[in-house]
Amino acid sequence: xxxxxxxxxxxxxxxxxxxxxxxxxxxxxxxxxxxxxxxxxxxxxxxxxxxxxxxxxxxxxxxxxxxxxxxxxxxxxxxxxxx
Numbered sequence: 362x363x364x365x366x367x368x369x370x371x372x373x374x375x376x377x378x379x380x381x382x383x384x385x386x387x388x389x390x391x392x393x394x395x396x397x398x399x400x401x402x403x404x405x406x407x408x409x410x411x412x413x414x415x416x417x418x419x420x421x422x423x424x425x426x427x428x429x430x431x432x433x434x435x436x437x438x439x440x441x442x443x444x
Contacts, residue, residue: 367396376402380409388416388430 366372370391373381377399384391392412398405416429424432 365397365400367393368399369396373399374402377405380405384409384412387413 368377370378370381373396380395380399381391384395395405395409395412398408416426
């Protein structure tokens with residue numbers, strides 16, 4: 362059982378909804394980590410900025426976004442995360 366709630370779109374405060382929309386445009390969905398962090402905008406905004414920097418190929422220039430997403434998924438599975 363989760364200790365922190367995963368906010369739905371309806372429960373999210375306005376500033377979180379902006380990041381939810383940006384997440385959907387960039388990644389096709391809102392990650393669970395972003396939904397949990399949405400309970401605290403002070404936590405969510407830096408987290409989303411980090412996710413953005415890690416996932417965008419034009420920022421890092423090393424791997425494309427699809428390869429990064431596959432690596433994230435594989436790492437999550439190896440660690441027993443329910444991604």
